[in-house]
Amino acid sequence: MTKKYAIGVDFGTESGRAVLVSLDDGREITDYVTEYSHGVIDEALPESEVELGFEWALQHPNDYLDVLKQSVPAVVKNSGIDPEDIVGLGIDFTACTMLPVNTNGDPLCFDDDWKQNPHSWVKLWKHHTAQEHANQINNLAAKRGEKFLPRYGGKLSSEWMLAKVWQILDEAPEVYDEADQFVEAADWVVSQLTGRLLRNSCTAGYKAVWHKEEGYPDNDFFKALDSRMENLAETKLKGDVVPLGTSAGQITQEMAGLIGLSPKTAIAVGIIDAHASVPGVGVVSPGKMVMAMGTSLCHMVLGEKELNVEGMCGVVEDGIIPGYYGYEAGQSAVGDIFAWYVNQAVPDYVEKEAESEGINVHQWLEREASNYKPGQSGLLALDWWNGNRSVLVNTELSGLLVGATLQTKPEEIYRALLEATAFGTRKIVDAFHKNGVVVNELYACGGLPQKNKLLMQIYADVTNRTIKVADSKQTPAVGAAMFGAVAAGADHGGYNTIVDAAKNMARIKDETYEPIPENVAVYEQLYQEYNKLHDYFGRGENDVMSRLKLIRSQSSE
Numbered sequence: 039m040t041k042k043y044a045i046g047v048d049f050g051t052e053s054g055r056a057v058l059v060s061l062d063d064g065r066e067i068t069d070y071v072t073e074y075s076h077g078v079i080d081e082a083l084p085e086s087e088v089e090l091g092f093e094w095a096l097q098h099p100n101d102y103l104d105v106l107k108q109s110v111p112a113v114v115k116n117s118g119i120d121p122e123d124i125v126g127l128g129i130d131f132t133a134c135t136m137l138p139v140n141t142n143g144d145p146l147c148f149d150d151d152w153k154q155n156p157h158s159w160v161k162l163w164k165h166h167t168a169q170e171h172a173n174q175i176n177n178l179a180a181k182r183g184e185k186f187l188p189r190y191g192g193k194l195s196s197e198w199m200l201a202k203v204w205q206i207l208d209e210a211p212e213v214y215d216e217a218d219q220f221v222e223a224a225d226w227v228v229s230q231l232t233g234r235l236l237r238n239s240c241t242a243g244y245k246a247v248w249h250k251e252e253g254y255p256d257n258d259f260f261k262a263l264d265s266r267m268e269n270l271a272e273t274k275l276k277g278d279v280v281p282l283g284t285s286a287g288q289i290t291q292e293m294a295g296l297i298g299l300s301p302k303t304a305i306a307v308g309i310i311d312a313h314a315s316v317p318g319v320g321v322v323s324p325g326k327m328v329m330a331m332g333t334s335l336c337h338m339v340l341g342e343k344e345l346n347v348e349g350m351c352g353v354v355e356d357g358i359i360p361g362y363y364g365y366e367a368g369q370s371a372v373g374d375i376f377a378w379y380v381n382q383a384v385p386d387y388v389e390k391e392a393e394s395e396g397i398n399v400h401q402w403l404e405r406e407a408s409n410y411k412p413g414q415s416g417l418l419a420l421d422w423w424n425g426n427r428s429v430l431v432n433t434e435l436s437g438l439l440v441g442a443t444l445q446t447k448p449e450e451i452y453r454a455l456l457e458a459t460a461f462g463t464r465k466i467v468d469a470f471h472k473n474g475v476v477v478n479e480l481y482a483c484g485g486l487p488q489k490n491k492l493l494m495q496i497y498a499d500v501t502n503r504t505i506k507v508a509d510s511k512q513t514p515a516v517g518a519a520m521f522g523a524v525a526a527g528a529d530h531g532g533y534n535t536i537v538d539a540a541k542n543m544a545r546i547k548d549e550t551y552e553p554i555p556e557n558v559a560v561y562e563q564l565y566q567e568y569n570k571l572h573d574y575f576g577r578g579e580n581d582v583m584s585r586l587k588l589i590r591s592q593s594s595e
């Protein structure tokens with residue numbers, strides 16, 4: 039039989055990339071990145087005078103279609119592979135990245151009548167202006183003892199579907215009324231490929247509080263929140279929720295022609311980007327935490343029971359690998375914090391030296407920071423530059439650096455920021471491990487493990503655990519391709535289960551990061567100090583960060 043292939047398309051925050059993968063061994067034959075031409079829309083609507091407020095983050099649905107139209111034909115062409123041998127395609131997406139659509143499934147923002155309203159656009163995962171709505175959802179759910187709340191670590195996030203939908207209803211009831219449905223971008227893109235709008239159990243479970251047995255929260259709960267939302271589940275969130283690995287159908291003739299695939303190609307239902315990384319690195323059993331490390335960091339681990347863990351993003355049965363409870367936690371900025379420092383705060387001389395050596399500023403800072411021992415800088419930071427996703431679940435928190443003196447060097451601050459993110463991860467690892475969701479070893483994927491060895495060693499030392507690294511540049515896309523192979527099925531050259539696909543296709547580097555005992559000891563001390571700052575600023579003893587944010591938003595009105 040001729041070799042078979044699948045394509046995984048990873049829709050990230052700034053760009054989308056298609057990867058063509060061999061189904062024999064997971065080898066990435068070729069990939070192609072398409073930048074979103076509108077990027078993250080955070081200042082004003084495209085071709086419009088309408089300005090956006092503080093912490094808005096929108097996207098243009100056409101950018102997603104451009105990824106399909108540019109990246110997919112490019113990988114087919116560059117590989118020289120016959121499209122008939124590409125048996126499946128899967129996509130993964132940031133989430134909750136959601137949009138209102140009309141009865142035809144078209145985005146409201148495509149309509150001239152609606153495009154001047156910011157609420158008709160795609161709200162990106164990091165759209166952070168629904169915190170007040172999230173707070174009210176959490177308070178009411180806690181007061182009523184809603185069963186769903188513990189499954190989300192005691193708090194739903196402002197990044198998720200319910201807070202975003204309620205914000206739309208509150209601030210633009212006309213958009214809410216006009217919308218036939220609110221859908222995840224992952225599901226919308228699949229519908230553009232297949233002509234069928236299905237909701238995948240992964241985004242529905244983690245981001246829209248859907249449960250395999252219980253469905254969405256009761257109408258009573260929605261009614262108590264806002265009587266206008268009473269029937270949300272049957273109206274704006276209607277439609278079948280189907281398990282991961284389901285085929286959404288074959289690609290439409292029209293789309294197949296447009297993007298250069300065979301009309302027989304099976305399309306998998308979508309999955310969240312971070313979650314696709316789990317089979318992508320070959321993790322199909324408990325005890326192994328997968329860290330998708332990029333602009334943000336998502337932590338995923340499988341368990342055999344449904345347990346409560348403070349501040350986790352969620353536990354969803356079959357949410358990642360069928361047969362297991364999939365747990366997720368996360369940090370809403372990691373690479374983004376380093377980017378902020380490099381772009382906003384590094385002195386000129388660092389940029390010049392890096393440039394004269396032909397390396398980038400990150401590489402320069404990493405090299406210089408490697409000359410320091412743990413604790414030597416006297417600095418300690420809190421990693422909340424984009425709020426805290428786990429375990430505090432509060433987007434109002436902000437960053438902190440203590441210990442700076444007139445002698446402090448840029449590379450010391452850079453190192454303190456790397457360490458702060460590692461402490462944030464340690465907090466998450468401990469929250470799971472101590473509550474019975476065992477974490478014995480760590481698997482890292484995403485852009486950061488390829489870029490910064492010091493960062494990875496610090497994570498191994500701070501967590502006192504071995505870290506294995508994906509031997510893939512595009513792990514979520516490889517995971518998505520695996521789901522594409524499952525959608526095709528073994529009879530068509532794919533696989534019958536994601537476990538089979540992962541066993542054959544996932545690849546890990548030989549080199550691992552091992553904790554260094556003397557570093558572990560110093561970091562243990564620093565972590566205790568981090569914990570004190572964490573609780574002082576994060577658990578209500580001192581809410582200066584929320585007050586500053588309030589003053590800031592009042593002052594910028």
Ligand SMILES: Nc1ncnc2c1ncn2[C@@H]1O[C@H](COP(=O)(O)OP(=O)(O)O)[C@@H](O)[C@H]1O
Nearest residue numbers: 050332333373374376377400484485486489490
């Ligand atoms: N050498 C480096 N060390 C640490 N962080 C880096 C380095 N180079 C780039 N970054 C950070 O990596 C992040 C991008 O990660 P990547 O995984 O490629 O993106 P994404 O999360 O969008 O998929 C950026 O936030 C950037 O600041």
Ligand SMILES: O=C(CO)[C@@H](O)[C@@H](O)COP(=O)(O)O
Nearest residue numbers: 050051132133312332333334
């Ligand atoms: O929230 C999730 C997953 O739950 C992510 O989609 C979101 O953090 C975006 O991740 P990336 O930084 O683009 O990898």
